[in-house]
């Protein structure tokens with residue numbers, strides 16, 4: 001389990017909302033049934049193991065600056081093997097296309113190429129593969 005880099009989720013609930021979570025029968029882009037109207041998780045002490053173990057990249061990688069804080073960026077980042085996944089808040093569909101984020105996404109798409117890495121952006125039902133170059 002990764003160690004948080006001295007960061008806190010604060011009021012963010014993006015990972016309880018943007019991903020599809022099969023174990024909770026939760027589709028993408030809707031709040032988890034356990035999201036509390038007052039904010040946070042209504043079953044926090046008894047939340048499933050997968051929720052306990054999950055941290056987004058902003059929480060675990062200090063190289064992601066303040067601009068990647070999910071509530072600021074309106075998107076969350078996580079990595080699984082060679083794939084870097086960006087889940088964008090559908091209310092801000094162009095957030096990933098704007099600076100400084102888009103340049104960093106291109107760098108991420110470029111850097112892992114020898115290892116076969118890639119960056120995929122999900123915005124609602126739309127899926128994009130980030131190109132390393134602006135073309």
Ligand code: SF4
Pocket residue numbers: 008009012013014015016054055056057058059070076
């Ligand atoms: S997306 Fe990241 S910062 Fe937001 S609640 Fe999830 S782990 Fe915390």
Ligand code: SF4
Pocket residue numbers: 015016017021024032033034035036040041042043044047048051
């Ligand atoms: S169970 Fe709680 S922590 Fe897990 S996704 Fe639902 S609201 Fe979030």
